[in-house]
Structures are given as structure tokens and as C-alpha cells.
Amino acid sequence: MRVLHVVDPGSPGGGACTLQLMAAPLARLTSVRQDVLLVGNGRHERLAERCGVPVTGRLTAPRHQPVMAGFLGGAFRRFVRSREEVFGRYDLVHAWTARSALLAAIAAPARRRVATLTIGPVNGFLMRLLARAIDSHPTFLLATSVAVKRDYIAAGVGARHLDVLRPAVHPEAVEDGSDDRDHVRRRWGVDERSFVIGLLCEPVSWSDARRAAVVLSLAAEAGRDVRLVVHPAAQRRVEAVRWLMRIGHAHRLIVDEQLAEPWRCVHGLDAALILGDDTTTLDVSEGGSPFSLLFGGGRALRPMPGVMPALWAMATGVPVIAERSLAMQEVIDHDHTGLLVDQRDINAAASCVVRLFDDPGAGSRLGQAARASIHRAHHVSAYCVQLKEVYERVIAGRVAAVVQEGGEAVIEQRRSGADLRG
Structure with a gap:
């Protein structure tokens, strides 16, 4: 079996956590011959290598539309042709973002x-482009949660093209231990007396540093010694810094680009915070916005961030405080494996921080239960086995699976090989 992986790390959903997920089958499916085609620049290639993804070839994409320019289709086909002339035909192309799926459907029908x-x-x-491409050249889409699957169906992608394969993390990738934790916290300039919260998100630019700063300030004003770590690309970071300076809490904010690769620093946290920005709850059609024609009315301007950063925190035993999105409810059992708050409820998030600060035992219990749930439901070995089964079904023209939705088994319709070929 020969598989070509296609990924564009610069597009939403193609960041470090996706690359780390992609690295699992590359390392573990040794019976499958695999190549990686990366769409991006040298910085993206270095990120892929840090995440354990060896890049076979790279296409340099335009700055603003990484995989939608017409000339990329020709470059894609030339790459495939050159590899197949030497090593034989690819049995399958596996894209790892919506944009790379569109590229693969158009360039390798x-x-x-x-x-x-x-x-x-x-x-x-x-989504309209992707839906049309998939209808013309069917692609089997693996959503990482039922919530993501439903979002794509709502956006016009046929349900017959979708299934759910829950993501996995590799707990051993986190360098767990007191020395590593001490090293991370020394780099942040804090000791064990401070309670450190990390604002995790993928894509990292979808997190809202200003909202997280409010959570931080409420806990600090309640007399707790708390710190907040944010990524430099977080939304409204400069605004958060200015606001914290005005109220005398600027020293509590830490900026660290390693948050984009949570396995490198999550063990230094006492809690993880998952907050999207306002565009994840804003429905542009409600106000009659003309932009609803472009972005799709009747739903949020963009979806909630992915769950992968939360899984890394949970695998390390770090308690997670997250907004109550459908995707987060699939991985977090409130008050058992983490804490969920209503969207935009900053006061509730701050109360959770105070609770974990005041009761370390509660945080420890949540973290232990979260770690156990990750080993049970999101282990990398099981993921790789299931992914190979998907490969075999798709190559054979058989796509039939049982997916759990709300506790009920849903049987996906079986399709013939002719339906899948395009």
C-alpha cells in the first residue's frame, strides 16, 4: 500500500497538533509506504520536522490562498508523476485540511x-468549492468529532461523504517529570507558588488573549497568585497587554510561542484554558450582514477551535477549563475529566480558576481522570489501527462504519468502488 499525505500547515486546521497527529501513522504504519507533500514555506517545513513529519516534497504556495491558486494543481501532478515513475502508483491520497482536500480532489481526481x-x-x-469538488470527485472525509461532522453537513457537504475518527495523542511525547516542569517554569520566570494558566488553541490565532486576560484579572483581584501564558499570535494580545498595564497586572502575562506545540510546555501548567474569540459565536446572518453570502449565514463566522490542544493537556494530567462547545463536550465530562463553562461566561471561567487554585486536590483528581480517559478513548495505537482500516476500506471501494452519535450507533451507507473513484 502506498499513501501520499498532503498538508498545508499555514491554513486553519493544519497546525502543529494536526502535524503531530499525522506523525503517528507515518511512524507506526510500517507496512504502508508513505510520502508527505507539504504546501507551504520553509518555516512550515521546519515545523513539520519538529513534529516528526518527514517531508518528501514541498510546494510553495501564494501568501494569502495557500492551496487555491490554479498553478498548484499542475505542480501537484508533476510531483505525483515524478514519484510514481520511480516508486509506483499511489493507492491513496490522504489530505489533512479542507484546503488540501480541495487541492487533492481537483489535482488527483x-x-x-x-x-x-x-x-x-x-x-x-x-465549503461551496469543496462540496462541489467532492460531489464530482468523491473524497471520504474523516471528521475528528461528531460536532465537526455536523458542521460540514450544515455547510452543504453530503453526509454520505463523512465519517468520524476521533483524534489521538501520544502521551509519551510530553517530557513529563519534575526537572522538565521546573525548566519550563524557570523559562517563564515563575515558581511553584504561582498558579499558571495556559491559553491553548489550534489555530493559535483563534484564541482571545483579551478575554483570557479578564479571567486572569478576576482571579488576581480575588487574591490569587495567578499567571497567564498566551501565544504571540493570539487575538487581541496587544489590547490585553495594555489593559493589564492599566490595572496593574501586566507582570502576570507571559508570552510563549511554544504554546502552538503544547507537548513542549504543557507540563509546566497548572490549568489549561480553552477560549475562542467572538467570531466563534457570532452569526453574521442575524444582522442582515452582506458578508453572510461569503461566509455562510445561519452559523458562526468561523467554528470553535479544535480539541487537540485540550487532549494534550488532559494526557499530561493538566485540568482543562473550556467553553461548552459541542466538540469539547465530546471529550470532557464536566466535573469529572475537566470543567466546562458557557460560551462568553468569563465569570464562570474565573470561578473555575479560583476553585482549582484553592483546592489542588480537585485539580489532581480532574487531571488523573482526564489522563485515564485519554488512554482509553484517544490512544495513538488504536488510532493508527483504525486509520489503516479506513485506508483498506477506501482502497477496496468499501466505506461502511459504525459511528457513535449521542450514544446511538449510526450505520454509514455502503458505497461501491465506482462511487468513490471520481
């Missing part, structure tokens, strides 16, 4: 294709 989707549809325009 004769190949069987699979795509992993870690976040919901970003805008209506891209």
Missing part, C-alpha cells in the same frame, strides 16, 4: 482520497 478534518468549515465560499 483519479486517485482514491481521504481527508482528515480537525476543525469545522471556515467559510462558506471554500
